[in-house]
Amino acid sequence: NAGVTQTPKFQVLKTGQSMTLQCAQDMNHNSMYWYRQDPGMGLRLIYYSASEGTTDKGEVPNGYNVSRLNKREFSLRLESAAPSQTSVYFCASSEAHRAFVEKLFFGSGTQLSVL
Amino acid sequence: DQQVKQNSPSLSVQEGRISILNCDYTNSMFDYFLWYKKYPAEGPTFLISISSIKDKNEDGRFTVFLNKSAKHLSLHIVPSQPGDSAVYFCAADYGGSQGNLIFGKGTKLSVKP
Numbered sequence: 001n002a003g004v005t006q007t008p009k010f011q012v013l014k015t016g017q018s019m020t021l022q023c024a025q026d027m028n029h030n031s032m033y034w035y036r037q038d039p040g041m042g043l044r045l046i047y048y049s050a051s052e053g054t055t056d057k058g059e060v061p062n063g064y065n066v067s068r069l070n071k072r073e074f075s076l077r078l079e080s081a082a083p084s085q086t087s088v089y090f091c092a093s094s095e096a097h098r099a100f101v102e103k104l105f106f107g108s109g110t111q112l113s114v115l
Numbered sequence: 116d117q118q119v120k121q122n123s124p125s126l127s128v129q130e131g132r133i134s135i136l137n138c139d140y141t142n143s144m145f146d147y148f149l150w151y152k153k154y155p156a157e158g159p160t161f162l163i164s165i166s167s168i169k170d171k172n173e174d175g176r177f178t179v180f181l182n183k184s185a186k187h188l189s190l191h192i193v194p195s196q197p198g199d200s201a202v203y204f205c206a207a208d209y210g211g212s213q214g215n216l217i218f219g220k221g222t223k224l225s226v227k228p
Contacts (some may be wrong), residue, residue: 004158041202042119042218043159058215090158103149104216106158 002026006091006107013081013114021076021110023091030113031094032074033058033104034066036087043090049074085102118142119207121219126138128226134192134220138205141186145207149184150179150190163190195226212214 004025015017025032030051035043045058048076049068063085065077074093078085088111120139138148146167151159165172165179165188172179177189192199202204205219 008196039219043182043216044218045215047207048215092158103161103164104151104159106160108156108158 004091004093004105004107006089007050007112008110009108010114011110013078015082017073017081018077018079019081020039020078021089021091021112022073022106023075024073025091025093025105026072027093027105028037028071029093029105030071032068032076033092033094033105034064034076035090035092036060037109046076046089055101064097064102077115081112082115086114116141117205117219118145119205119217119219121203121205121209122172123222124220125223125225128195128224130150130197130216130226130228131179131194133137133143134143134190134195134224134226135201136203136205137222138188138190139186140207142207142209142217143186144209145217147208148179148181149187149206150177151204151206151218153221159204193216197228198224200226 007022033048034046037043045059048103049055051069067075082108088109090109091107149164150162152162161176165181181188187201202223204221204223206216209223
């Protein structure tokens with residue numbers, strides 16, 4: 001049972017570099033999400049995709065772009081990384097967006113450092 | 116402005132005793148509350164939830180209580196086990212077009228053998 005798989009697990013970037021975080025789920029879920037977690041903070045939603053072909057901004061979308069490549073995959077791109085984007089990034093999926101129980105399944109995270 | 120607050124960053128409990136983790140919220144529109152558990156180097160995992168129409172939900176050793184008038188919920192773990200040592204996040208949800216679970220900052224629970 002793979003669940004939600006994120007790659008890479010660790011990444012160090014220099015300011016201004018770009019990169020894409022990959023996420024795939026094998027639970028046939030319709031909805032996928034990207035969160036970030038900073039020290040002493042709760043998880044904050046960056047972007048989400050309620051269903052294949054749609055994406056929407058969350059609480060902290062600035063500096064990021066996303067692509068819902070297909071039902072399984074949802075990628076997060078940093079076009080020009082900044083030190084403020086140093087964080088742990090979590091991808092999550094759920095059966096349906098705005099389902100009665102917003103039960104999310106999370107990947108194990110990507111620890112990103114921007115120098 | 117934090118809508119979901121977990122005011123205790125950490126909690127230490129003896130094995131076999133009760134652990135009580137607290138969560139306060141400010142938005143009266145929240146209609147569903149969830150608790151997630153997170154081990155180091157892993158993603159959060161869903162633990163238990165409660166609808167705003169209930170005041171208690173139980174699942175094995177875990178019970179969540181909701182006091183709507185006080186805008187307060189708590190997670191009780193009885194009896195606590197060393198394997199329960201983790202960070203616990205309270206999260207709240209509300210009906211609306213934008214999908215956004217609002218998470219608290221988390222409480223780190225340590226259960227001592």
